[in-house]
Amino acid sequence: MNQNSFQTRTGRSVSAVTAEEMLAVDRVAVEDVGLALLQMMENAGRALARQVHDIRDEERVVVVAGNGGNGGGGLACARHLANRDVPVQVVLDRVPRELTGAAAHQHRILEAMSVPVIDAADGLSRLDGPHVAVDALIGYGLSGEVRSPASRYVETMNNRFESVVSLDVPSGIDATTGEILGDAVRPDRTVTLALPKTGLASIDGRLLLADIGIPKTVYHRLDIEYANPFGEHDWVELVR
Numbered sequence: 610m611n612q613n614s615f616q617t618r619t620g621r622s623v624s625a626v627t628a629e630e631m632l633a634v635d636r637v638a639v640e641d642v643g644l645a646l647l648q649m650m651e652n653a654g655r656a657l658a659r660q661v662h663d664i665r666d667e668e669r670v671v672v673v674a675g676n677g678g679n680g681g682g683g684l685a686c687a688r689h690l691a692n693r694d695v696p697v698q699v700v701l702d703r704v705p706r707e708l709t710g711a712a713a714h715q716h717r718i719l720e721a722m723s724v725p726v727i728d729a730a731d732g733l734s735r736l737d738g739p740h741v742a743v744d745a746l747i748g749y750g751l752s753g754e755v756r757s758p759a760s761r762y763v764e765t766m767n768n769r770f771e772s773v774v775s776l777d778v779p780s781g782i783d784a785t786t787g788e789i790l791g792d793a794v795r796p797d798r799t800v801t802l803a804l805p806k807t808g809l810a811s812i813d814g815r816l817l818l819a820d821i822g823i824p825k826t827v828y829h830r831l832d833i834e835y836a837n838p839f840g841e842h843d844w845v846e847l848v849r
């Protein structure tokens with residue numbers, strides 16, 4: 610198989626992109642084609658919630674969120690789970706007033722819904738009973754080795770939970786090279802968005818690709834080979 614592509618179980622080839630290429634996809638989608646970030650994030654959050662429903666038995670869910678697009682998608686997922694009466698709480702890597710942009714927007718909605726939000730790192734290790742963790746700390750925006758307090762959250766997610774579902778890229782993995790920068794989440798599943806990232810070739814667990822609504826003109830404008838990998842579905846499993 611080409612190093613820069615993944616395959617669906619039915620043998621369709623899917624191009625993989627670097628973090629830089631994905632950033633360009635986002636830019637063209639928003640600036641040239643007119644998609645809104647929150648539109649794509651809504652699809653990301655719903656796709657992630659779908660996989661949590663699938664992996665979960667009776668456990669409670671904890672969404673571990675950072676302040677970027679990855680955290681925002683995790684917070685949208687928390688809303689979708691709460692809407693389906695799943696017991697869910699959120700742990701942030703900072704105090705809520707330090708959230709900005711889309712993450713702050715998603716957090717405001719959770720506050721209005723009274724979804725519990727904890728902002729202390731030790732909150733994660735004090736949870737009672739079995740939990741599924743959603744890893745929405747860092748996605749393709751990782752820069753440098755994972756710093757504290759995120760590094761402590763990564764360690765706790767790896768040691769404390771029944772199962773872990775990562776959004777887009779397991780936190781701590783370089784989305785382009787696959788290198789572990791300091792420490793990284795070892796997920797049971799990763800829900801990657803729009804296109805797989807080149808660094809996902811050797812991660813732990815199952816890899817699912819979710820459709821977040823980006824039309825093919827965006828890929829074609831960037832000379833990225835693309836043929837609908839989803840068929841009539843919203844997500845598809847990828848093999849490496």
Ligand SMILES: NC(=O)C1=CN([C@@H]2O[C@H](COP(=O)(O)OP(=O)(O)OC[C@H]3O[C@@H](n4cnc5c(N)ncnc54)[C@H](O)[C@@H]3O)[C@@H](O)[C@H]2O)[C@@H](O)CC1
Binds near residue numbers: 750751803
């Ligand atoms: N069209 C898309 O591609 C979409 C992307 N979304 C998500 O947005 C992500 C990209 O968003 P961003 O560019 O905001 O970046 P990320 O959210 O991936 O990363 C930024 C966050 O990571 C933290 N961080 C970065 N390096 C760190 C380090 N070394 N140690 C500790 N913390 C660190 C930052 O403080 C910040 O909270 C994607 O991975 C994806 O999950 C979706 O939410 C919506 C649509």
Ligand SMILES: [K+]
Binds near residue numbers: 745746
């Ligand atoms: K992540």
